[in-house]
Amino acid sequence: MTDNLLILLRNTLLALSLVMTVHTAHANCIDSVVLVHGNAGSPSDWDNTYDLLISEGYNSSQIHRPSWGSSYAANNNHSGSEETPVRNAINSALSSSCTGKIDVIGHSMGVTLAAQQIIKLNQSSQVDVFVGVAGAYRGLWTCGAYPWNVWTPTCGVNGLSISSPFLDWLDDKAIANRVYSIKSWSDQIVCGSGVCTVGGVHSSQIPNEEASYSYVLGHFGLQTNTASKQVDLIK
Numbered sequence: 001m002t003d004n005l006l007i008l009l010r011n012t013l014l015a016l017s018l019v020m021t022v023h024t025a026h027a028n029c030i031d032s033v034v035l036v037h038g039n040a041g042s043p044s045d046w047d048n049t050y051d052l053l054i055s056e057g058y059n060s061s062q063i064h065r066p067s068w069g070s071s072y073a074a075n076n077n078h079s080g081s082e083e084t085p086v087r088n089a090i091n092s093a094l095s096s097s098c099t100g101k102i103d104v105i106g107h108s109m110g111v112t113l114a115a116q117q118i119i120k121l122n123q124s125s126q127v128d129v130f131v132g133v134a135g136a137y138r139g140l141w142t143c144g145a146y147p148w149n150v151w152t153p154t155c156g157v158n159g160l161s162i163s164s165p166f167l168d169w170l171d172d173k174a175i176a177n178r179v180y181s182i183k184s185w186s187d188q189i190v191c192g193s194g195v196c197t198v199g200g201v202h203s204s205q206i207p208n209e210e211a212s213y214s215y216v217l218g219h220f221g222l223q224t225n226t227a228s229k230q231v232d233l234i235k
Helices: 002-028 043-055 083-096 109-120 165-170 227-234
Strands: 032-036 102-107 127-133 140-145 178-183 211-214
Touching: 032 043, 032 083, 032 109, 043 102, 043 227, 083 102, 083 109, 102 109, 102 227, 109 127, 109 165, 127 227, 178 227
Parallel strands: 032 102, 102 127, 127 178, 178 211
Antiparallel strands: none
């Protein structure tokens, strides 16, 4: 009788252990995240978001922060060497994500660059959530309107002038299952001309988005001070 009781207890404990193991694995099976910094920025610009993700149970291997572009902002656009690190990060996140899907958060020019790479990779269906923070999805009036744009790569054919060929190509293409934008009406970059809208819509808003959230913050504060909102949106 005693031996049978011991066997029963051992089997019960083993079963509970297996259940806990499966539960823990399931709890940690979350989308990998790609954080794409802005023009002339760096991966460390995402430290607040990164730290919050870690505190929420993400592993460092589930968070990808590509470094792209020159430190001289006027030289960067959406063509060539700027593309490669972001493309590689998206591919790496997809290949290692236990859910088979990823979430992407971009800031400033990182919004349009990340969206471009998702489209080029034909992976919009594998992106669960896309969050654009202080992007210029509809262009920058400080860049002018194409083809009467400011003559820098950032504002040129592959840049952020209003109605540039790149932005016209990007417009209305699917980039994720759910899309959100975070914006400000006092953004010193997006609203640098004194006008935040293009065609009556805030330039940071993304076509077919679920919702857009406004904050009284500057261009860089939108990235560093909305980490909680960013993380909430990708849950």
